[in-house]
Amino acid sequence: MVKITPIPAFQDNYIWLLHKDGHAVVVDPGDAAPVIRFLKQNHLHLDAILITHHHGDHIDGVESLLNVYPAMVYAPAKEHYSFPHIAVSESTEVHLANLNLSFQVLEVPGHTLGHVAYYGSNYLFCGDTLFGAGCGRLFEGSPEQMYHSLQRLAALPAETAVYCTHEYTERNIEFALTLEPNNQNLIIRAQSSREQRSQNKPTLPSTIALELATNPFLRCAVAEIQSSSKTNSSLPVNVFTAIRQMRNQF
Template identity: 45%
Template sequence: MHVVPLPALADNYIWLLHDDDGHAIVVDPGEAAPVEEALYARKLKLRAILLTHHHDDHIGGAAALRAAHGAPVYAPDDERITVATHRVHDGDTLELAKPAARLQIIAVPGHTLSHIVYAGEGVLLCGDTLFSLGCGRLFEGTPAQMLSSLQRLASLPGNLLVCCGHEYTAANGRFAQTVEPDNTALQQRLDDVARLRAKRQPSVPATLSSELACNPFLRVDSEAVIDWCRRHGAANDDPVARFAALRSAKDVFRA
């Protein structure tokens, strides 16, 4: 399976997955044009559309793509996603014939209450729940829900490629450095990101194991993060409080 991030809108990524036989899946198409261009350039047939949550910058192009290609649209059970043809739920396994793919559905409430991710075939298609070096804002869920969702993702195989919905890595990394300034894995990741962005290349995907080593929102139990949270008023023995302190600080962070 080939994994291609398609830049869209201001800073979104639409994810295109395709095999060598010309069959493709598209994930979170916020607009149709980048997908149509990629399908044409690669001579691909669109076989399925996967959606992670209801925000328009992730579903805005789905209706046009469905109409143009007749592809089924898989989405969480959320009435705000009216374009869906198939609803998927936590614990389901989505099996597609063309391209051949077997994806686990995992519910990850936090950014939105109905957010899901798709995991399998070497990728973690995580929308706006997990970003490289960060996580999504809590528009509908609670810190406890988001932390639980991130912990579910953290338990997945470390070789999965984190395919997130936005190019936020450099900004996330600047905040992460304030939390763990001595994290050498984080510094190396930021050096790599700087080189990629200087060439106008995407900073993602990154492996889940890299995120576990660098992303403070996956590291609420590490000594450095616990120390930062203690200095910012979070209870030492409460991981939810630590996560909430991190998320609140990131919400107002400017650098």
């Protein structure tokens, strides 16, 4: 069995580390120091680094890790990276032999234009696209692109475990409750997230099922959310555009 551990970094990032039989893979190492510490403490060799997008808090640790471990780096083909890497795009298969895992690359533009997610064996590493009860900001892409990307993730099997890169769940739930104050699943999730955070535990991974039940950005066809979005249109993509804008001001 592969073990998956969140390594906290910066204010609210998680660097997800997967390991099995002494071999490890990290996703989006924005900082090398805590990763190297964890690898040394657990006598792990770093085989590979998966990158979802080009923001510094996801890649700034790569060079330092490569100075210590000759790891293979996988990064989106549609973005530019100064470190050596294998460029991945839609449907690329990333095979991690020592972990006995294969991930399929999904292009999910919106937060950045080249953003990718890695999906396989019921795991989803989605970077800054989907968050617990929320979604990433639109730094480069259009609302239409992000909406479409989120719809693709929403269509994955319900039991898929969702590994996001930031601990934003509590704040996202606060916002979601302003749109859907009577959503019982959301009320329950608010309580469980509060308990997890009060014990300094991550609220992640989530699941696609839980996101479908509580994440307003995946629920743009729900009447209450349409009405809370104050758009005249009932087109889900227009509702998405409106509530993403509201979240920016929240």
